[in-house]
Amino acid sequence: MGKLKIGVIGCGTIAKFRHLPEYDANPEVELIAVCDLVSERAEAYGEQYGAQAFTDYQELLKVEELDAVSVCLPNYLHAPVTIDALNAGKHVLCEKPMATSREEAEQMIEAAVQNGKKLMIGHNQRFVAAHKKAKELISSGAIGRIYSFRTAFGHAGPEGWSVDGRNSWFFRKSEAFIGAMGDLGVHKTDLVRFLLGEEISEVGSFVETLAKEDTDIDDNAVCILKSESGIIGTLAASWSYHHADNSTIIYGEKGILRLEEDPEFSLIAQYTNGEVVKYELDKIQTNDSGGQHSSHVIDAFVSSVVNNEEPPVNGEEGMKSLNVVLAALESSETKAIVKTKETTALLQ
Template sequence: MSTLKVGVIGCGSISYYRHLPEYHANKEVEIAAVCDIDAERAEKVATQYGAKAFSDYKEVLNLAEIDAVSVCLPNYLHAPISIEALNAGKHVLCEKPMATSKEEAEAMIRAAKTNGKTLMIAHNQRFVASHQTAKEIIDSGKLGKIYSFKTTFGHPGPEEWSADGADSWFFNKKQAFIGAMGDLGVHKSDLMRYLLGEFTEVGAFIETSAKNNTEVDDNAICILRTKSGIIGTLTASWAYVTGGDNSTIIYGEKGNLRLEADPEYSLIEEYQDGKVIQHKLDKIQTNEEAGQTNSHVIDHFVDCILENKEPLITGEEGLKSLKIILAAIESQKTKKIISLD
């Protein structure tokens, strides 16, 4: 395969900020097709990237020359269209959350296996330099036993950056299924699994208190426990009106790690003996400016296809991270701690 020909289905903000510019920057890729139900938006993007424009995703899937697609659509369409794409013989990079239920996610995984195609979920936090360095430190045993953590992902809300502003599908429960928990919380469930291992129990308080005219959650705090007994909190919010917080703090026997919690240093190691190590690393990506920081998601997806290797975030990995969010919703409904075993 000389050049990977890709189609991007959905031309909203996540395509604009991430998928399209990062595919365009990859020398192994040609953006061959773009699709959006807003035909004018699709035409504009197609002109910018020299691609064909479509308003019906089925036409993209029917193109024999397309090797892979990005599914950048409202949450309720992730599973059905990913499955159609896999069945059409395309590799799939699907935005998060990968599905709206365990059953949908399992169907996606089956479709990938049946068709022998790559399915990757676009969780970008594993590729952040501070997070990868933190994993090396934790795995090395330098912190000793890990006791607890707190991780947060919050910003003022999708209306600040979504292509459709306050009218965005993010606020439509039928289309979004979940709010801040699906938009932000699932990123953090994936990150904490990557850093600390699998979780066994989830409790949650989930509210719709900051946004009007929506039924989806905009504030959530989860309590999590790992198999090894590490406990911590995961917060997802669309109510941080003064800006974003994407920080994680890990507390260990011999010291703490502060990730993305300082404006200058992406990672700070603090030890019991008073030693402090400050790391200036590549900044965590934001959606404030197109093309400012590579998320590495697209490049990894492309490499996995071209080299026929398994991606870091497979469908199975995406499902494990989704299960934590689904358990949080169940905890809110039942007022009980939910077991993931």
């Protein structure tokens, strides 16, 4: 098998910092096609990476030698474009949140199965060194039974880094569907599920627009989550933190794990016997870092295709993380605790 032939659909910030350079750096990949509605943008990246430039993704999907695509588009386009790509016989890496409804997510999963293709969702928090190490410590029983957690993901908002600034699709509800809760909160729902090794069963939340003017999209969310075994915790997502926060704390029977809270040590384990272990691991990846740290998402996707293995964050995993977000939106609307398995179709 020769190099994997890849196309990137959507050439905004996430493609600029993550997908394009990380595919380019992967020795098993040849980046052969890029697509963006803004022709100048598509042509500029096409020239930079030696790829054919398109403004219509349907035309890109007609390229027969293309093996796989990344879908880096506004949230409302994730499902239709992913399904079209799968039906065209391409493997797909889709940005998060994978869809805007459970129904869409199920259709994406079904399309992957029907076409025998890989579907992976771009949840990078699982690949962060501190998070992987914390998962090991929790799984090994090092901090005993987990009682509680708190996790937050906030920054000053997409206008600071989105290619279109304040005019970005992130602020248009018809295109984004969810604001901070979809942009950042879904990352943390995925991380909590990954760390605890179990599903979130109940959600209570406030999802509000507080900081951004002239938009009906949420910019602050605070949720209370309860897991299947009864672990409770909070999740905050915000576009109004002027100093970014991407921290998580796990409270257990034998100790506390502090993840990405200390600027120097990305994981600190504080045990009840007085022992403190500080781990100096690879820093978390951010868009502000200009992409100098790999997200590992692209490499994991490529590896799953090349080795014909199930992607580490497949469609089912993406849907389970999306379901928590859908439940949070429903809870905020109905002012009631929502069971994730019973999330209604109200939000579709």
